[in-house]
Amino acid sequence: MREIILDGVRVADDTDAYVIAEIGHNHQGDLRIAKEMFTTAKECGANAVKLQKRHNKSLFTRQLYDAPYTGENSYGPTYGQHREALEFNTDQYRELQAHARDLGLAMFSTAFDFESADFLAKLDMPMYKIASADLNNTPLLRHIAAIGKPMILSTGGGTLADVRRAVDAIMPINPQLVILQCTACYPVENYEDMNIAVVDTFRREFPDNVIGLSDHESGIAMALVAFTLGGRVVEKHFTLNRAWRGTDHAFSLAPTGLRRLVRNLRRARVALGDGVKRRLPSEERPLYKMSKKLVAARDLPAGHVLTRQDVAIKSPGDGLAPYELDAVLGRALAQPLAEDANITFEGLK
Known part of the structure; x- marks a missing residue:
C-alpha cells in the first residue's frame, strides 16, 4: 500500500x-x-x-x-x-x-x-x-x-x-x-x-x-x-x-x-465507502413504504391457478418481491386469498 x-x-x-x-x-x-x-x-x-x-x-x-x-x-x-x-x-x-x-x-x-x-x-x-x-x-x-x-x-x-x-x-x-x-x-x-x-x-x-x-x-x-x-x-x-x-x-x-x-x-x-453494493440499515424504513410486493388482485378461492390478472404489485414491500412474479404464475392456491393479501410460496401448491 x-x-x-x-x-x-x-x-x-x-x-x-x-x-x-x-x-x-x-x-x-x-x-x-x-x-x-x-x-x-x-x-x-x-x-x-x-x-x-x-x-x-x-x-x-x-x-x-x-x-x-x-x-x-x-x-x-x-x-x-x-x-x-x-x-x-x-x-x-x-x-x-x-x-x-x-x-x-x-x-x-x-x-x-x-x-x-x-x-x-x-x-x-x-x-x-x-x-x-x-x-x-x-x-x-x-x-x-x-x-x-x-x-x-x-x-x-x-x-x-x-x-x-x-x-x-x-x-x-x-x-x-x-x-x-x-x-x-x-x-x-x-x-x-x-x-x-x-x-x-x-x-x-x-x-x-x-x-x-x-x-x-x-x-x-x-x-x-x-x-x-x-x-x-x-x-x-x-x-x-x-x-x-x-x-x-x-x-x-x-x-x-x-x-x-x-x-x-x-x-x-x-x-x-467500501465499494460493496448492499442494502443499508438507513434504507430499510423508506424502502418499506416505497418498495412493492405481490398481492392478490381480488378475492381468490383455494385451488385457483394464478394468472397475471390475479396478481397485483403494491406497497408496502413486506412480501414477495415483484421479480418473483414468474415463479408464482401458473401455480394453484393452497388456501383462499382475500384482496391485497400477500402471495407466498408457502400458500401455493
Missing part, C-alpha cells in the same frame, strides 16, 4: 486527505499576521501550514534583484527589497515553529534554492515542498532529498517525462515522496487546464507514491474531484483577507472557504 508519514500523520489510500494551507508570503512579512494565520488554519481543520523560503541574493540575478518594483503589490522600491521584506529570519522561524507546536499544527516551507534548503534543515523542518519551477532542477532535488525528510513535489508546467526525471532523481536517495498534480497558473481560470485526471495517471505511473493536488482554482470543488480519483494530499493557498495587498490573496481561500474544503474532504472519504 502506498503511504507516507507527514509529521507523524499517516497518509494513504484509506485515510482522509492531508490538507496544507499554503500561506506563502500572504503574511506580508508580519510575524503577528503569520501567527494569526496559523491559528485560523488550525481552527479550519488544516493539517499543516506552509511558508516559502528564498535566499534572494543567490536566487536572483543582480539585474532582477536591483530592478525597480513599484507596483501596487510592492513591499520595496526594487524587486530584491520587495522580496527581502517578505522573508522571516531564523529567530522568527523558531517563534513560528513554537506557535505551530502549541497548536498541534505541522509547519514547513518551500525551499527555492540551496541556501534556503540548508537554512530550513538547521531548523529541522518535518518536510520540504518543491515548487513547480524546480521540477527540472535535479541538483536541488538531490540536495533536498539527502536531508532525509519527506518531500512534496509540485509538477506544474511539466511533462510526464519531466516528472519521471524528478522522481528518478529523488527516490534512490529518499523514497519519502508525494507527487502533486499542479497547474502553474495563478489562478486557474479555464477548468480544462486543471487536468485532474493526471492524478489517476500519476497513481498508475508511480504506484509507490502518495499522489495529491496543488490546487490553484479559486473555489473548492476540484479538490474533491482529485480526492475521488485517489489524491490524498491537497495544498490550497490561504489568506485572512482576499483584499490584502499581494498577488496571491485574490485566489486564496479565506477561512470560510478553507473550513468548507476540509469539511467536504472529510465527508468525501466517508461517502466513498
Whole structure:
C-alpha cells in the first residue's frame, strides 16, 4: 500500500486527505499576521501550514534583484527589497515553529534554492515542498532529498517525462515522496487546464507514491474531484483577507472557504465507502413504504391457478418481491386469498 508519514500523520489510500494551507508570503512579512494565520488554519481543520523560503541574493540575478518594483503589490522600491521584506529570519522561524507546536499544527516551507534548503534543515523542518519551477532542477532535488525528510513535489508546467526525471532523481536517495498534480497558473481560470485526471495517471505511473493536488482554482470543488480519483494530499493557498495587498490573496481561500474544503474532504472519504453494493440499515424504513410486493388482485378461492390478472404489485414491500412474479404464475392456491393479501410460496401448491 502506498503511504507516507507527514509529521507523524499517516497518509494513504484509506485515510482522509492531508490538507496544507499554503500561506506563502500572504503574511506580508508580519510575524503577528503569520501567527494569526496559523491559528485560523488550525481552527479550519488544516493539517499543516506552509511558508516559502528564498535566499534572494543567490536566487536572483543582480539585474532582477536591483530592478525597480513599484507596483501596487510592492513591499520595496526594487524587486530584491520587495522580496527581502517578505522573508522571516531564523529567530522568527523558531517563534513560528513554537506557535505551530502549541497548536498541534505541522509547519514547513518551500525551499527555492540551496541556501534556503540548508537554512530550513538547521531548523529541522518535518518536510520540504518543491515548487513547480524546480521540477527540472535535479541538483536541488538531490540536495533536498539527502536531508532525509519527506518531500512534496509540485509538477506544474511539466511533462510526464519531466516528472519521471524528478522522481528518478529523488527516490534512490529518499523514497519519502508525494507527487502533486499542479497547474502553474495563478489562478486557474479555464477548468480544462486543471487536468485532474493526471492524478489517476500519476497513481498508475508511480504506484509507490502518495499522489495529491496543488490546487490553484479559486473555489473548492476540484479538490474533491482529485480526492475521488485517489489524491490524498491537497495544498490550497490561504489568506485572512482576499483584499490584502499581494498577488496571491485574490485566489486564496479565506477561512470560510478553507473550513468548507476540509469539511467536504472529510465527508468525501466517508461517502466513498467500501465499494460493496448492499442494502443499508438507513434504507430499510423508506424502502418499506416505497418498495412493492405481490398481492392478490381480488378475492381468490383455494385451488385457483394464478394468472397475471390475479396478481397485483403494491406497497408496502413486506412480501414477495415483484421479480418473483414468474415463479408464482401458473401455480394453484393452497388456501383462499382475500384482496391485497400477500402471495407466498408457502400458500401455493
